[in-house]
Amino acid sequence: MKKDDIRRSVKARKTLLSDDDKFSAAEKVFGLLEQTADFLLADRILMYHSLPDELSTHEFIRKWCGRKHFYLPRVNGVNLEILPYDESRLALGSFHIEEPTGNDMSAIDDIEMIVVPAVAYDRSGNRVGRGKGYYDRLLADSRARKVGVAYDFQLVDEIDSEPHDVRVDVVITESNHIIIRKR
Ligand SMILES: Nc1nc2c(c(=O)[nH]1)N(C=O)[C@@H](CNc1ccc(C(=O)N[C@@H](CCC(=O)O)C(=O)O)cc1)CN2
C-alpha cells in the first residue's frame, strides 16, 4: 500500500474514535508495553508527547516518570533534539507539540529504548510517519530498542517501504504484540 493512501485512510478512521475508545486503547497498549522485558530493563526511554490524534502517552508518562528517565524529542530545523522530560518545563513548539525547554540536550547514544509514534505499521516493522522524515533520521542514528505503538487499525497489510525507512523492532497495538527482531 502507498504511504499517502495509508495516511488518508488512517486519518479518516481516527475521526470515528470516541474519548472512551482512545482512553481504553492507550490503557491496553501501554499495559502491554510495561510488561515487556524491553521496557522493564530500560531506564532511559525516549517517549513522544502525544497530539490529540495520536495514541495518548500522557497517562503512561505520568505513571512511570518517577521510576524511569523519560526523554522527549524537540524539533530543531530538520532534526530532532532529545531532552529530559520535565512536566513543569514543557512549552508549545513546532507543530503544536509540547516539547522540553532548555539546553541540556542528550546524545541519541544515551537512549536505551524509543517509543515511536506513527501513522501506521506493518507486521515487518515498516512504518509510515507524518512524511517529514524526522523519525527516519533519528532512528537511523540509534541502536536503541525501537517499539512502535498504535491503534489496531493502524496495523496495515503491507507498506511500500523506501531505502531510508528504518524498521521498528516491536509493534504493539491493543490486540497485537509483534516481535520483529529479538533483543
Ligand atoms: N507527538 C509527536 N511528537 C513528535 C512527532 C510526532 O509524530 N508526534 N514527530 C514525528 O515526526 C516529530 C515532529 N514532527 C511532526 C511533523 C508533522 C506534524 C504535523 O502535524 N503535520 C501535519 C501537517 C501540519 C503542518 O505542516 O503544519 C499533518 O500531519 O497533518 C507533526 C509533527 C517530533 N515530535
Ligand SMILES: Nc1ncnc2c1ncn2[C@@H]1O[C@H](COP(=O)(O)OP(=O)(O)OP(=O)(O)O)[C@@H](O)[C@H]1O
Ligand atoms: N536518513 C535520512 N536522511 C535524509 N533524509 C531522509 C532520511 N530519511 C528520510 N528522509 C527524507 O524525509 C522525507 C520523508 O520521508 P518519509 O515519507 O518516509 O517520512 P515518514 O517516515 O513518513 O516521516 P517521519 O520519519 O517524520 O515519521 C523524504 O523526502 C526522505 O527523503
